[in-house]
Amino acid sequence: MSKGKKHIETEAIRSQLDRTQFLEHSSPLYLTSSFVFEDAEDMRASFTEEKERNIYSRFTNPNTSELVEKVCLMEGAESGYAFATGMAAIYSTFAALLESGDHIVSARSVFGSTHTLFTKYFPKWQIDTTYFDVTKPETIASCINPKTKILYAESPTNPAVDIIDLDLLGAIAKAHNLILIIDNCFATPYVQQPMKHGAHLVIHSATKLMDGQGRVLGGLTVGNADLIREIYLFARNTGPALSPFNAWLLSKSLETLPVRVDRHCENALKVAEFLENHAKVNWVKYPFLKSHPQYDVAKRQMKLGGNIVAFELKGGVAAGRQFLDGIKMCSLSANLGDTRTIVTHPASTTHSKLSEADRLEVSITDGLVRISVGLEHIDDIIADLEQALN
């Protein structure tokens, strides 16, 4: 595999497996559960890891290794492991690194299932979590106690598109000797590279923009080699590995990630500007709109504004539901980061089980609509939104 430090666009295309005797141009798919050994000595040296080679596809497989290598090069990470889903990556990362009694400090607005891990499952092992409000980063230090081991956040957040200052998180993690883990799913390594700001590990749901075509589930954790080693050993023994087929697809998806994300972000900015000028809209939140409360931080740490736009309709839950019913072309779906534009109304769907007070703690107002802006022609996207608003 190529090891040269080239531009992200080039690494996403050129860091591929060595060619076989067939001299294929594009990497082949290795659908094999195991690999054979030359002799007894080869087998012994492989199992003691004196030799770095594939043994069994739960440990490594050429296609998953290619995907991991690409994401490491794009994120500026030493090493990584690919998982069947983003949640498998998140669960395995915490489970590998934490002991009973350890403590997590996390942003309050994290992906729903991550929140469930922290509140429902980790307390079973005496692992507790303290949450900080992402709009009040000055309160983070007061959440830390002597048992705190991990500082965790997503930026931009879901679904409110708040931005957290990654340099600040990096400085806090360093001062308190914490492992800083960033879920970089909403930004992708093309838009933002948390390792540059002091993160020790970066997690992805590859299901979203990385695949970008709504075809497969996948996840990755990349970062410092010593931490990844622990995560790898946990995964190797517990079995959340990504299938070679999905790794092969995701590796192809990365070849077009930069051009896709460019267009996603260009379309999203236009959607945000359209909504900001619409009479039925109270406010719009998009990182690269000047009106965004953390616009300066977003500009500092992000190359582009991402593809998620949040806005508040006048008229609360009823207006939100009415807007969704008026949508003709865009999809009503739980996914995001797809070629197809997706519209969701969190208060009546994904976050309907929360009380209004709990929703407000994560900035989900009753009229909040989240749009994952896709790659259809921008005029068609805006026309659909406009007729639904009217």
Ligand SMILES: *Cc1c(COP(=O)(O)O)cnc(C)c1O
């Ligand atoms: C979707 C998502 C996940 C979970 O990923 P899956 O691949 O669905 O398991 C984690 N974090 C964020 C920010 C997500 O959007």
